[in-house]
Amino acid sequence: MINDRFLKACRCEPVDCTPVWFMRQAGRYMPEYRALRAKHSMLELCKTPELAAQVTLQPIDRFPLDAAIIFADILLPFEPMGLNLEFAEGEGPVIHNPVRDHAAVERLSVIDGGELNYVAEAIGQARRALNARVPLIGFAGAPFTLASYAIEGGSSRNYLLTKQMMYCEPKTWHLLMDKFARVITGYLRQQIKAGAQAIQLFDSWVGCLSVGDYVEYVLPHVQLIFEGLKREGVPMIHFGTGTSAMLRQMRAAGGDVIGVDWRIPLDEAWEIVGHDTAVQGNLDPLALYAPLPEVERRVEDILRRAAGRPGHIFNLGHGILPTTPIEHVAAAIDMVHKLSARQVKS
Amino acid sequence: MINDRFLKACRCEPVDCTPVWFMRQAGRYMPEYRALRAKHSMLELCKTPELAAQVTLQPIDRFPLDAAIIFADILLPFEPMGLNLEFAEGEGPVIHNPVRDHAAVERLSVIDGGELNYVAEAIGQARRALNARVPLIGFAGAPFTLASYAIEGGSSRNYLLTKQMMYCEPKTWHLLMDKFARVITGYLRQQIKAGAQAIQLFDSWVGCLSVGDYVEYVLPHVQLIFEGLKREGVPMIHFGTGTSAMLRQMRAAGGDVIGVDWRIPLDEAWEIVGHDTAVQGNLDPLALYAPLPEVERRVEDILRRAAGRPGHIFNLGHGILPTTPIEHVAAAIDMVHKLSARQVKS
Numbered sequence: 063m064i065n066d067r068f069l070k071a072c073r074c075e076p077v078d079c080t081p082v083w084f085m086r087q088a089g090r091y092m093p094e095y096r097a098l099r100a101k102h103s104m105l106e107l108c109k110t111p112e113l114a115a116q117v118t119l120q121p122i123d124r125f126p127l128d129a130a131i132i133f134a135d136i137l138l139p140f141e142p143m144g145l146n147l148e149f150a151e152g153e154g155p156v157i158h159n160p161v162r163d164h165a166a167v168e169r170l171s172v173i174d175g176g177e178l179n180y181v182a183e184a185i186g187q188a189r190r191a192l193n194a195r196v197p198l199i200g201f202a203g204a205p206f207t208l209a210s211y212a213i214e215g216g217s218s219r220n221y222l223l224t225k226q227m228m229y230c231e232p233k234t235w236h237l238l239m240d241k242f243a244r245v246i247t248g249y250l251r252q253q254i255k256a257g258a259q260a261i262q263l264f265d266s267w268v269g270c271l272s273v274g275d276y277v278e279y280v281l282p283h284v285q286l287i288f289e290g291l292k293r294e295g296v297p298m299i300h301f302g303t304g305t306s307a308m309l310r311q312m313r314a315a316g317g318d319v320i321g322v323d324w325r326i327p328l329d330e331a332w333e334i335v336g337h338d339t340a341v342q343g344n345l346d347p348l349a350l351y352a353p354l355p356e357v358e359r360r361v362e363d364i365l366r367r368a369a370g371r372p373g374h375i376f377n378l379g380h381g382i383l384p385t386t387p388i389e390h391v392a393a394a395i396d397m398v399h400k401l402s403a404r405q406v407k408s
Numbered sequence: 409m410i411n412d413r414f415l416k417a418c419r420c421e422p423v424d425c426t427p428v429w430f431m432r433q434a435g436r437y438m439p440e441y442r443a444l445r446a447k448h449s450m451l452e453l454c455k456t457p458e459l460a461a462q463v464t465l466q467p468i469d470r471f472p473l474d475a476a477i478i479f480a481d482i483l484l485p486f487e488p489m490g491l492n493l494e495f496a497e498g499e500g501p502v503i504h505n506p507v508r509d510h511a512a513v514e515r516l517s518v519i520d521g522g523e524l525n526y527v528a529e530a531i532g533q534a535r536r537a538l539n540a541r542v543p544l545i546g547f548a549g550a551p552f553t554l555a556s557y558a559i560e561g562g563s564s565r566n567y568l569l570t571k572q573m574m575y576c577e578p579k580t581w582h583l584l585m586d587k588f589a590r591v592i593t594g595y596l597r598q599q600i601k602a603g604a605q606a607i608q609l610f611d612s613w614v615g616c617l618s619v620g621d622y623v624e625y626v627l628p629h630v631q632l633i634f635e636g637l638k639r640e641g642v643p644m645i646h647f648g649t650g651t652s653a654m655l656r657q658m659r660a661a662g663g664d665v666i667g668v669d670w671r672i673p674l675d676e677a678w679e680i681v682g683h684d685t686a687v688q689g690n691l692d693p694l695a696l697y698a699p700l701p702e703v704e705r706r707v708e709d710i711l712r713r714a715a716g717r718p719g720h721i722f723n724l725g726h727g728i729l730p731t732t733p734i735e736h737v738a739a740a741i742d743m744v745h746k747l748s749a750r751q752v753k754s
Binding site for chain 2: 220221222225226229230269270271272273274275304306307308324325326327330346347348349351352353356360363383385
């Protein structure tokens with residue numbers, strides 16, 4: 063590995079400067095990505111390994127990022143499991159046969175991963191194209207976040223149907239979560255075997271829950287995934303948004319790195335998580351729209367809160383938005399490297 | 409006042425049992441409210457003092473609640489300020505001329521309250537109808553939450569335009585916040601003079617901000633409102649959702665009672681806020697969909713975390729949803745009273 067800052071930081075080892083990558087770093091804010099999307103649908107890009115690998119490399123070829131992440135979508139396991147998924151233009155994902163009762167959950171297939179071979183194939187191709195420049199991250203959605211899409215039939219404001227199943231049909235809920243946990247464990251193992259050098263579990267919407275509900279209805283299933291993957295020996299990142307009150311419990315569920323959003327100051331988050339665990343974050347993606355001196359002030363603030371302690375991976379608190387000024391993305395990456403290198407020296 | 413539990417709890421004075429009211433307690437989950445809404449639009453109900461007072465009393469006549477809250481909407485100041493507001497059926501509020509630049513902010517009128525006399529009138533009528541059974545709460549939206557609607561033109565997922573103005577046009581932002589702060593201060597003072605015995609400031613969406621941004625872009629304006637109303641001598645509640653990481657700063661901004669959502673356990677929230685300040689919350693509104701034994705377990709858990717300490721007002725973490733089973737609302741109110749009375753005795 064030519065640049066192993068990211069992997070070192072995942073293991074809380076010292077680095078020359080803070081590694082940085084951005085969620086959705088391959089996305090609409092890049093003209094080269096928009097050019098490909100003009101010709102192919104989202105699902106086509108994901109399902110064609112050559113294209114997925116090509117998109118994965120786009121931000122790496124343009125910016126001095128410290129990690130690549132395979133281009134895919136957390137909802138890819140839905141179709142082979144029996145969920146009729148569509149990416150409606152401008153509306154986000156739509157599931158045409160949402161899962162609302164026990165029979166529907168029972169019908170879901172616990173796929174063994176063969177159906178998602180195209181992701182493994184894309185990982186292999188991306189690894190070869192990366193040629194050891196930076197490590198490649200694999201990823202999957204976490205059971206709660208996947209369940210919320212499967213039950214609501216798309217994104218949601220208050221997770222009414224999800225919580226109704228959780229509270230009123232706990233057996234159905236746990237069966238659904240168990241199915242997702244088993245599918246995701248196999249899928250992530252397959253990604254690691256195919257060459258993913260770290261993995262990230264996205265529990266993007268779990269922050270809508272109380273801590274008590276997290277512990278009762280989510281944690282055991284997430285734990286199963288992290289336990290099941292431990293012996294694979296790659297660093298595992300556990301990410302969510304709106305999780306300020308449940309960081310300790312997310313840490314207990316598993317992960318070598320805890321991803322935190324911008325709502326909580328990084329030093330407070332790290333204090334809660336414990337300094338023996340790495341943290342990833344936590345610039346507000348919207349802060350990239352600010353004038354550059356303001357971006358710098360914010361990058362500096364996060365690095366100051368990380369205090370040069372080994373085990374910080376710089377990232378946004380959530381994905382880059384499509385209208386983000388691309389030159390601000392470039393500038394932010396440079397700021398992280400330069401300001402943190404100065405911090406290491408001093 | 410026949411029942412002054414709520415006012416006592418706001419002042420952290422001991423009570424015989426924990427007072428309870430619910431945000432949106434006058435709402436679609438009640439058949440008598442739906443019957444009125446079938447005949448009148450939302451804005452008609454708000455603008456006709458007889459109807460607004462009637463709706464305010466509906467939950468009080470049905471349930472042994474410990475406070476009434478005037479029926480109104482946080483966006484009522486928009487029209488007289490120059491914002492063209494519409495409640496589109498099933499879509500939430502739409503502002504047809506959103507405020508996106510300095511000139512648009514400059515054009516907004518700092519109304520003196522006369523235009524909202526109908527709310528004061530409704531408060532007077534509701535007070536007379538309540539006949540001292542329970543206290544009446546007045547309310548307004550907080551500057552950030554109002555600004556987000558004014559800028560985005562409705563509700564928002566990531567507050568892109570709001571944060572863009574905040575970060576890129578700070579002078580425009582602060583002018584907008586200052587205008588809202590002045591309007592709201594006058595409007596709440598008017599409500600108090602008309603008979604509101606407590607007020608609540610709804611900063612419902614402020615939890616999308618980092619703590620740093622809250623302190624820089626929001627806190628000073630909120631502080632102005634609470635400072636301006638202090639000498640009126642009524643208890644003031646300061647409410648937001650998703651605020652687990654900023655409760656200390658919200659407390660610093662002002663309020664005798666801090667409203668907290670379900671994401672953070674009540675004892676942790678109270679510890680952060682400080683036990684010299686009252687707290688309000690914090691049952692997940694979705695928990696009211698659970699079977700009654702499960703509702704009871706959750707009510708009990710919150711009361712246990714409040715530990716019988718004076719200064720707890722039981723509420724939801726956000727408004728009641730329209731499809732909530734009405735008999736669960738009734739049951740939850742009873743549980744709060746009975747379980748907390750037992751706690752006081754023991």
